[in-house]
Amino acid sequence: MIAAPASDVAVIGGGIVGLATALACRARGLGVTVVDPGGIRNAASYGNAGVISRGSLFSMASPGLRAKLPRYALNREAAVRVDYGSLLAVMPWLLAFVRRCDEASWRATAAALDPLCSAAYDEHWRIAGMIGARDLIQRRGWVKLYRSEAAFAASALERDILGHHKVAFEVIDGAELPQFEPALTRRFARAVWHTETGAVSDPGGLVHAYEAAARQQGVEFVGARARTVVEGDEGARVLLEGGGEVEARTVVIAAGAHSHALTRTMGYRLPLAAERGYHRHFAPTGSHALTRPINDTGGAYVIAPMKAGLRVLSGVELATPDAAPNHAQIGLAEQQARGTVAMGEAVEGEAWHGSRPSTPDGLPVIGRAPRHRHVVFAFGHGHIGLSTGPTTGKVVAEIIAGEATSIPTAPFAAERF
């Protein structure tokens, strides 16, 4: 039975969003307790590509996606696979998602995400300076690679939207790529270099640094899973699995993809799905080191140079967070990645997998819970939670402290569903 002291703020979830929230609340002098069973290796904040992206303004619900759905549904594409056993559970998300595959919705998502993404790198750098983790962050941009002129031309709308939001990028001709990134062994027709994007060389290490700083600053940690949240007049209680509870004036739900199950226990039916992803590290063997993360759009994988080796990451697998892993997709990604950068043996035995906590419109859910005034939601960051976690933490602390938020939060309200 765990008995935790009453705090000003209890944060459920110790991933990047929860820990950034804890740090930002602590900086305002609030007493904070983080509830998390531990084992950061299970969190998306550990296993991502480490990209602090300025230009990730796009939801997966792109205008051209409907035409590709039959191939996705039959698991014929490496970019997206469906776990058929999870299909019923993800159906409400899927239907809402498909309804949004049009240009107007895509542009609306980009406009809402722009303030969050444009603040991302500076907020990362500021906190990394505070907690002594700047050695984990570089800013050499990241590169999207196109195998054909047709594929490059088909992504023109993306560049139009990036230009509209003043996101800096440079188009690099295929012939110039070998000088720009000598580690590439595959020929590409074009590349788009997002120059303001940063990269983390050890996302798990960064999260550890956040946690260590939080502990040092007096944040309490309770090693348990939250079962549900019950609201009272003066605050809310987090009821823990196995017994016990944590009381606080405000409870923040920042449990990544598991926020879906938690909010259901409180009577919400939010369309939150797990877009699962896999990664595996390989020893680099080429004479040139890869200097920045790359995304081969034709092969639907990312290679990110990390402390642990070359991290190869798969596309999306629609599945419930706890469904059994299927390593077919990361196998395909590895095959394709080997044609792009020289790689040796895998560094670890089995591929990692984890869940991008995803909404149909590609926007996170940030703000007070519609029917619980002592509860704040902070989840659903999809493909960009590592980038935008620190800014989310700052905004959540502003909401709790009753301050004006530093970015507009109306598009992120849970009421939109």
Ligand SMILES: Cc1cc2nc3c(=O)[nH]c(=O)nc-3n(C[C@H](O)[C@H](O)[C@H](O)COP(=O)(O)OP(=O)(O)OC[C@H]3O[C@@H](n4cnc5c(N)ncnc54)[C@H](O)[C@@H]3O)c2cc1C
């Ligand atoms: C393959 C892949 C690649 C990615 N690449 C990038 C990238 O390059 N750039 C980028 O910006 N983003 C990327 N992302 C997305 C990013 O990793 C996530 O959006 C982000 O990590 C979400 O952070 P979070 O704190 O919300 O959730 P998580 O990191 O998943 O943390 C949730 C925490 O909640 C805890 N928890 C869960 N349930 C409970 C409960 N009931 N009680 C208590 N605690 C609970 C868990 O233990 C965990 O610690 C990627 C994701 C994946 C999977």
